[in-house]
Amino acid sequence: MATLGSSQLRVGRASVTEVPAIKPARRFSIPSRVGFRVQASESQQEPDLSVCVNGLKMPNPFVIGSGPPGTNYTVMKRAFDEGWGAVIAKTVSLDASQVINVTPRYARLRAGVNGSAKGQIIGWENIELISDRPLETMLKEFKQLKVEYPDRILIASIMEEYDKAAWEELIDRVEETGIDAIEINFSCPHGMPERKMGAAMGQDCGLLEEVCGWINAKATVPVWAKMTPNITDITEPARVALRSGCEGVSAINTIMSVMGINLDTLRPEPCVEGYSTPGGYSSKAVHPIALAKVMNIAKMMKSEFSEKEYSLSGIGGVETGGDAAEFILLGANTVQVCTGVMMHGYGLVKDLCKELKDFMKKHGFSSIEDFRGVSLDYFTTHTDLVRRQKEAIELRKAIRKGLQSDKDWTGDGFVKESESMVSN
Ligand SMILES: Cc1cc2nc3c(=O)[nH]c(=O)nc-3n(C[C@H](O)[C@H](O)[C@H](O)COP(=O)(O)O)c2cc1C
Numbered sequence: 468m469a470t471l472g473s474s475q476l477r478v479g480r481a482s483v484t485e486v487p488a489i490k491p492a493r494r495f496s497i498p499s500r501v502g503f504r505v506q507a508s509e510s511q512q513e514p515d516l517s518v519c520v521n522g523l524k525m526p527n528p529f530v531i532g533s534g535p536p537g538t539n540y541t542v543m544k545r546a547f548d549e550g551w552g553a554v555i556a557k558t559v560s561l562d563a564s565q566v567i568n569v570t571p572r573y574a575r576l577r578a579g580v581n582g583s584a585k586g587q588i589i590g591w592e593n594i595e596l597i598s599d600r601p602l603e604t605m606l607k608e609f610k611q612l613k614v615e616y617p618d619r620i621l622i623a624s625i626m627e628e629y630d631k632a633a634w635e636e637l638i639d640r641v642e643e644t645g646i647d648a649i650e651i652n653f654s655c656p657h658g659m660p661e662r663k664m665g666a667a668m669g670q671d672c673g674l675l676e677e678v679c680g681w682i683n684a685k686a687t688v689p690v691w692a693k694m695t696p697n698i699t700d701i702t703e704p705a706r707v708a709l710r711s712g713c714e715g716v717s718a719i720n721t722i723m724s725v726m727g728i729n730l731d732t733l734r735p736e737p738c739v740e741g742y743s744t745p746g747g748y749s750s751k752a753v754h755p756i757a758l759a760k761v762m763n764i765a766k767m768m769k770s771e772f773s774e775k776e777y778s779l780s781g782i783g784g785v786e787t788g789g790d791a792a793e794f795i796l797l798g799a800n801t802v803q804v805c806t807g808v809m810m811h812g813y814g815l816v817k818d819l820c821k822e823l824k825d826f827m828k829k830h831g832f833s834s835i836e837d838f839r840g841v842s843l844d845y846f847t848t849h850t851d852l853v854r855r856q857k858e859a860i861e862l863r864k865a866i867r868k869g870l871q872s873d874k875d876w877t878g879d880g881f882v883k884e885s886e887s888m889v890s891n
Contacts, residue, residue, distance in 0.1 A: 521715060524620070525552035530555060533558050536805060555650050623648075629668070656720065656747045675692075693720055696720065722748040723748070
């Protein structure tokens with residue numbers, strides 16, 4: 468297993484000395500302004516959304532999550548033009564000829580009575596595989612994008628079988644294009660596990676440790692490991708990935724799901740020639756689950772990995788700046804969006820930036836680091852909640868205004884004593 472020491476840490480494609488590192492002490496510290504509402508004034512400077520993650524400088528923390536929004540040159544170029552902080556391309560493997568997609572491959576869940584066609588889309592299931600485009604084509608497009616957008620962050624998402632030589636070849640080939648970092652898809656829940664890829668690796672910590680060791684011995688750019696939520700304790704694979712040399716973890720990929728059964732045809736959705744297969748669930752409905760997983764990983768990282776610059780990318784159901792702020796408040800450095808782009812288009816990033824800035828102005832935060840991780844310390848155990856509540860009730864009783872008993876009324880203070888027990 469090849470674990471990098473902090474002096475060997477891969478920082479973008481530059482050396483550690485070239486790029487100022489984020490001070491580790493700032494990472495999860497609680498800024499003194501927390502809890503104060505600061506009135507935005509005319510003279511207040513615009514909040515700074517830029518982030519520097521594992522040495523990768525981004526204009527904002529909003530990253531296109533691997534999937535259809537990063538599937539070819541045209542759409543990735545569009546993402547850069549609209550202002551996304553970084554783009555993670557659709558996952559590639561060495562041999563795309565083995566990747567055969569079906570249609571329909573999506574099914575949606577709407578809010579409202581019986582999934583009314585007018586209800587808001589809250590859940591999205593897909594049975595889409597990784598990229599079915601030839602690797603050579605994708606690599607050519609990565610290269611072209613890096614020539615046209617040298618200062619923007621392009622991240623390759625990769626997946627392979629349990630084969631050291633295949634991983635090494637794939638890493639070599641994507642790195643040759645000039646991409647800035649690699650995200651490892653250890654998390655696709657459908658299709659690929661049949662070939663022992665994706666979630667099949669991410670759910671097996673022994674396998675994950677070995678494969679991460681191969682990857683990190685080879686890669687020269689930062690590596691993020693993308694976690695599957697389809698596991699009892701997501702902190703276990705996250706810990707293994709970081710201990711095995713990955714610079715960051717991303718969470719979550721989609722949640723294994725069955726969207727529903729058509730009550731007329733009695734067939735499951737999405738229905739391909741009368742049959743279906745469980746797929747991956749995303750969009751608004753997964754946001755609370757993603758927050759819980761990111762919170763668990765962030766707590767683990769805070770207690771076990773504090774001295775090195777590790778990063779965390781929050782993913783799942785982001786459609787507003789507020790959704791993104793929640794991930795950052797839990798410790799995420801960046802926030803990925805996939806289904807949100809499929810529903811609202813690439814221009815969504817402008818709303819996300821505006822809404823995140825509005826949130827920051829409301830609280831007087833001038834940078835992302837000002838509030839990253841500050842809500843993490845407000846999570847505790849249920850036993851501790853009970854203790855805190857008992858103490859608080861006792862304290863409230865002790866300072867309760869008004870008379871404790873009728874025997875306490877006095878003649879002189881009668882009016883004041885009456886007022887002390889009025890509620891309005
Ligand atoms: C249609 C579709 C295809 C996806 N393909 C990939 C993929 O190729 N690689 C990957 O790592 N994640 C893939 N994902 C997962 C997303 O990147 C993301 O982790 C997940 O959808 C949750 O985020 P969201 O609610 O913003 O979509 C895909 C998601 C969807 C909806």
